[in-house]
Amino acid sequence: MLYIIGLGLGDERDITLRGLEVVKKCHKIYMEVYTSLLSFGLSADGLSKLENLYGKAITLSDREMVEEKADHMLSESRDADVAFLVVGDPFGATTHSDLVVRAKKMGIAVKIVHNASVMNAIGICGLQLYRYGETVSIPFFTETWRPDSFYEKIQRNRMMGLHTLCLLDIRVKEPSLESLCRGRKQYEPPRYMTINTAIEQLLEVEQTREESAYTEETECVGFARLGSEDQMIVAGTMRQLQMIDFGPPLHCLVITGKTHPLEEEMLDFYRCSM
């Protein structure tokens, strides 16, 4: 049996009792480091906290492992209980559908243990989850690659009065261009997009398109380290949020649509005072 277990958003204490029970009985434990293993796995300290709690060793599995070497983990799951731990929920911002499909095609049973993900935890700012439109991703712009398909989506959401969750780019274990040319993999240092960079890119696209999907004065909410003890949530205009140092990753950004009075009252608690 393969168990895919959501760890939630904060630290080792955000696993559910159900999740912990399963981990403790599993023969082998893998943990995904690709998306957002900040509080948990990227520091040796975080990892050993988890291992102490579970009473067993964890094999870290990076993006390559999940994409290329998953068959090994899957065949282990055929004869024994294997846990694959993911930050947030197994089907939240990063989904593990491909792993589930592969497992099921191999005849391996899969069970999911749910948890909070960024997709629902953003509710804490007071903007109602049922008033969100399509979620967008903001990728890091490069010299030659500046994809802006998020622009129409935000525009459509705002025209309908809906809020937009912007997931910000994460680059972990990206092979460097140089190393690819030399045929031997070396990796770029991990990069996590800040709210500041996201807003810079958003405004750049608005300046090019000039269709007023949003402006510098559009009300947004910035979230850093959502669900952790030191989370930071600030509501303000794009211009205001661009000036704020939100600290370490992960960041995400919500662009408001039309807000209701109760939503406004909640946002007031997070409003920046500039």
Add this chain to the structure above:
Amino acid sequence: MLYIIGLGLGDERDITLRGLEVVKKCHKIYMEVYTSLLSFGLSADGLSKLENLYGKAITLSDREMVEEKADHMLSESRDADVAFLVVGDPFGATTHSDLVVRAKKMGIAVKIVHNASVMNAIGICGLQLYRYGETVSIPFFTETWRPDSFYEKIQRNRMMGLHTLCLLDIRVKEPSLESLCRGRKQYEPPRYMTINTAIEQLLEVEQTREESAYTEETECVGFARLGSEDQMIVAGTMRQLQMIDFGPPLHCLVITGKTHPLEEEMLDFYRCSM
């Protein structure tokens, strides 16, 4: 301090370690029964399981209590740690923004403990969460009250290729019309909308509007008791799902937009064989 703690979707084991830690140190524990306390609070058995786990008594608070008598709970929170337990996440399908606003206006600190909610757990069917449009609510139709504002929203979502989560009506502790006339409150038995009723109402509205927002042949996914051990998830057309007995509540329904190949592969595992 007021702690609003999400219990997740299944049973008492879906609380997080963080949540359990907080509950154990709280002076007083309230639990909301309004929305969806099925696995937990509506049966005496479920309640005592929770009380055993927490090692203390729980005060059930129904809709009236939350709306009318919250001040009492809030003033208790001024001097002591009070936990308010909710099914799912504190800001999921039912939000508790009003409670947060009232607490903060009284100068009471509020902390949130997140958990899975229906809004993210539906990801398990394989339809990607970032491909959902606005969420709709389907209310019970009566002889004289047949509000259908969900129709345009579903239409818009589907025109953009987006999926739609339909939250189905729950009527718990509704004063009966008769008792309101007599000035003494008596309550209707609780009612939870089934997937069958939801589809019946959806098709009725389509028949009246005739704008082909969806048809009997539109692909949907029905969820019953999502997150519980006995959850039931079936993908099929509205016509197919209408024939299926999904068993006890809670139910919800997703109407698909445009699906991607990986989404289709995942749906295949849940496809009904009619």
